[in-house]
Amino acid sequence: MKKIMLVTIFLSTILTYGENLGEIIEKAKKEGEVLSVGMPDNWANWKDTWDQLKDKYNIKHSDTDMSSAQEIAKFKNEGKNATADIGDIGAGFANIAVKQGVTLPYKTSYWNEIPDWAKDKDGHWMLAYTGTIAFIVDKDKIPEKDIPRSWADLKNSKFKVSAGDVGTAAQASSAILAAAYALGGDESNIEPAIKYFVHLAKEGRVSAVSPNIQNLEKGEVEVGLIWDFNGLSYRDSIDKDRFEVLIPSDGTLISGYTTIINKWAKNKNAAKLTREYILSDEGQINLAKGNARPIRNIDLPEEIKKKMIPDEQYKNAKAIQNHEAWDKTSKSLGRIWQEEVLVNRK
Incomplete structure (x- = not known):
């Protein structure tokens, strides 16, 4: 019985709503980079997440900082000539992005831990913090x-x-x-x-x-x-x-902020892996180090709690x-x- 439970837990981690996380990781490694907008190092401590993605998966990163509205406009205007894979936008702009038709849905393995008010039913967006x-x-x-x-x-x-x-x-x-x-x-x-x-x-x-x-x-x-x-x-x-x-x-x-994955992303698997990692315990703690409150209910180190x-x-x-x-x-x-x-x- 214990082995069956472990296998079930393992499969629930690997199978991410119809997508094999292991395959996404391998494809992301081959892509080798992720290009973001509105996710600079000094906003909510994105720096640690980018550094860890490089250390763990050898995925390089670069960012162009811009507002939520500018991110959506960039995705739409560039279309198939995309120069960005993922962005971080305010929740108030999330449904606008979906209606503009610029987002790629991806639910991640942490989907059930995200409150209903904080996510789109199809996975086009979900708050990370x-x-x-x-x-x-x-x-x-x-x-x-x-x-x-x-x-x-x-x-x-x-x-x-x-x-x-x-x-x-x-x-x-x-x-x-x-x-x-x-x-x-x-x-x-x-x-x-x-x-x-x-x-x-x-x-x-x-x-x-x-x-x-x-x-x-x-x-x-x-x-x-x-x-x-x-x-x-x-x-x-x-x-x-x-x-x-x-x-x-x-x-x-x-409210909060959500990643949006560009519908035309050149590095779509690296973008999916980025969203996955942001919602992991490590990614959520990174955000908390940047004083953002994680969307998942995780145990934070005491020194982080004291700063809030x-x-x-x-x-x-x-x-x-x-x-x-x-x-x-x-x-x-x-x-x-x-x-x-x-x-x-x-």
């Missing part, structure tokens, strides 16, 4: 006693807010939905958030500066709206004592419930942001 919209606060500019700890606090303060490229970047667009959740809106009704940012814009408090690591280091961001894992990574890279990263107490968005934001801060974080509605809303978000918010910016 979650992110929650947080505030990153520069304490060189804002005294400890004045740090905003909710959207309400932020509105009633005098500080400038940096969201980034709303309508194009998943992080920036997700920040608007996070505000909508906190203010009583939802995926089909972001009006509460738009009114909120119009108010800030009229006070001259919507910054044109993106909350990236370079601008944070230069002191050009007072309060940035950012994924928690990016905030923690930027804080640790610049100065642990200078920045505070916190989850707004009155509500926010918990306390669990109690996430009690009012909410996942997207209506992907269809958010797909529709997000398509017009860039225009709405431009026409209603930025036009009022002082």
Whole structure:
């Protein structure tokens, strides 16, 4: 009986929803490289995963960093002349990629461990890690006693807010939905958030500066709206004592990022193996080292847990419930942001 159980476990690992993982590995080794977009070394610690793929399977890697919308457009525009095999996009862009017809489905052997809300039923996408919209606060500019700890606090303060490229970047667009959740809106009704940012814009408090690591280091961001894992990574890279990263107490968005495999990938097996490895225990720990919360329920080393934001801060974080509605809303978000918010910016 024990032998039968071991064989069953072995087969469930090797047979990945109709595809033989062993064959994928061998073909990936022959391809010898994987070309990614939007998966740079310093985002969620992709570096360790690329290094391990090279060490374990002799697969070389190169990346071109770009936003979620740019990745999808690249896949579509290049078509059969693909120069990228795999990308990492925000969950809000996942169904858009599927509808654009640019993705290759692959479910991986960890399929059953991924929550239903975090995957496409056919395997076109599945979240590898979650992110929650947080505030990153520069304490060189804002005294400890004045740090905003909710959207309400932020509105009633005098500080400038940096969201980034709303309508194009998943992080920036997700920040608007996070505000909508906190203010009583939802995926089909972001009006509460738009009114909120119009108010800030009229006070001259919507910054044109993106909350990236370079601008944070230069002191050009007072309060940035950012994924928690990016905030923690930027804080640790610049100065642990200078920045505070916190989850707004009155509500926010918990979402995440998913790989998409290019339908026309030249190295499709290397791309499939990359997704497989990202969801393995080793790959999930790599992401956690980069302050991203793994989608699988695995035991993390204690030193990694200690670096993360306390669990109690996430009690009012909410996942997207209506992907269809958010797909529709997000398509017009860039225009709405431009026409209603930025036009009022002082």
